[in-house]
Amino acid sequence: MINAAHHHGTNSPGEKERPTLRVGIIGFPNVGKSALFNSLTGGEARVANWPGTTVDIHYGLKKFGRKVIEFVDLPGVYSLGEGGPIGDVVKTYLLLQRPDVVLVLVDGTNVERTLNLAVQVAEVSERVVVAITKVDLAHSRGIHINAEGLSRALGRRVVPTSVTWGLGLEELLMAIVEVAEGEGQVPLKINYGPLEPYVRELSSKLEPFEPSLGVNSRWVAVKLLEGDPFVEKIVGEKAGELLNEAREMRAEISKTLGKEPLGLIAETRFRYSLSLASGNIVRSGLRLSRTERLDRMTLDPRLSPFISAAAILTLFLFAFSLNTGFPLNVVLSSLGFEQAATIVDSYNVAALMERFIGYGTSLLEPLLEGRPAWLRSLLLDGVIGGISVALLFAPLIFTVSAFLAVLEDSGLAPRFAYSLHPYTCRVGLSGHSLFPAVSCFGCNVGGLMAVRGTPSLAERVKLYLILPLLPCQARLIVFLALAAAVGSVLGVLGVVMTYVISVTLVAVLSYVLDRFYTRSSRPIMLMDIPNLHMPLRRVAWWMAWSTTRHFLYRTGTIIFLGALLTWVLSSFTPSLQYTPDPSESIAAHLSRVLVPLFAPLGIEGEKAWMTVYGLIAGFVAKEIYLSSLAVITGIENPIEAVSFLSLSEASLLALMVFIALYVPCLGTISVIYTETRSVRVALTALVLSLVTGYLTAIAVYHFYLILLSIL
């Protein structure tokens, strides 16, 4: 993390125009950061991972005069005191990468609160521009902000902006260039009262290290007195002996002043920013707007759980139906609208993509006439097959992340977390876990990336282990095909049962892990609830698009390589000879070895290895299960291919459950690793899903047999 500065070069490659100015944007979540970034850069952004993490950073270019400005949209933070992966990324950027200018955003509708972050940044950075966002909203709520006055008091340029009105953007760019080219600003000095003697003493001792630390020594001194772990780590490397001195000082202050320095500093800084805000803001004739009424409703103790649950359910059923046709097709056909159900079945996103890819392949086939068989197979089955599996994911991720972006951007997500916290607590999870959990039904990769917002480390680890058991849409596609092979009523019951089982398992495991593994105490919640506002369609669209693009690039690569590997495994014999007959391949041999393991699920006999074969491929991504089945049975239609396996109803149901639970996918496992940096957690998640899936599938198989014998 510390030497992330190295990686910057590799982090922003491939731009035709080299930026002459780097500007980091920092602000609260919900402050209107994405909207402003979007307006400044015209939506042309590149997403990249922060080195060594999965924290997404957006980079965008803007030509302004002769300058090419690169804007770096840092993840939203409430303060520089924030820990965890997000806080670390922001501090690394500010302290070690040092952008040319830092742009801090202050929410025009809540200056009192958000100005504090600008004050914190002005204390550390020497080139700061402050933008006040949502001036239009502030105006309509009767809030008048004296930007001039704030600017004078802070000694920094303060520019009022409104993306909706297109106000202040030009002025903001001018201010940025001006500050970049001008002399460095004097870091803001807040008088810390009784702490001043300590701050000064420590600061003067740190002064010789200033060049190597690269930050003003006064700020470092204040942070050391607070006990900021991130700053302690940096100082520990450069001036270790001062670390102990700072710690002794901290203890001494607590003893003599009777108050902890951390609290004293926070208090002084808040007082400073509050008086700054109150001196420069006038509120007149506050009216309750429509969003504010909705605001109250979403926090109402009786209404809010229903509103939250209904909203989440509706959004996801809509996304599911759009993507896979399920469950809208079942609802329609059970209501007697058979024709409408068929339309939904054949015109959902997954079906359309499949047809499109099938069409593309059929166009390519004649072009490869006369080429060697292995080359044809490599291109058609390996490469095209691999790309199409990765592409199939894209619309699923897109719709889900668009919905999530709307929930986040509007401020609804924290309210849902709040109002459902009492319910999630019953299974040992906090309201924070709701958002990641719900997202996991869309896509595990996206869902697990949202886990980092949970404040308790123990709970985060637990979530990485149990959430992958929630079936994503990719798995849904597979067990929908299995369900269709079982038959309509029992099939639908099977799908519902699979969901019920996986949710129950998550709840049970959460409880069990609390007891024996993470040993966490009760789930905690500590969360800012921002004001509600109408989400900008452009922002939702852009967020969804950039997430999808990023997914295609990162996870898509893994899936593609995985698909290629399965092609190799299923196209070569153990003696490494190309074979057009998959039943002679390495994978087939491996499957035959593994077949006995699946006897407890009733998967036995001649064709048993074909069923297992798909499961091996499913390690990489679950959709591959169906395509590999198509390859091996030679039957294109997935439902017919499943029927060809001639499995009993009990085995099919058990298989559905197994597919829903065992190893989420390679992408998910790699995300668990990158988020936790722990091989142990990633492997535990892998083993846990395998064991749970296997045992549950056996249970389902026998349960169904017993049920049959009774009826």
Added chain:
Amino acid sequence: MIIKGTDLDEELRFRLYYMGLYPGSKVQIVRNDGRYPVLVEAHGSLIALSADIAEKVYAERVVEREGDQ
């Protein structure tokens, strides 16, 4: 209410103080019904604290004077 202090561990204390709930901070309890997390208003923002966090934050009731914010 005025916050007096807290028993929370370092990481959570950082978060809490930086959210505006530091010792000496004047806050208003918006809702505390024992079922939902406690809703607190501090310096214009709304903060939700679950019971076990709120339990460890000590506050003292103050009599509001006329004209006090």
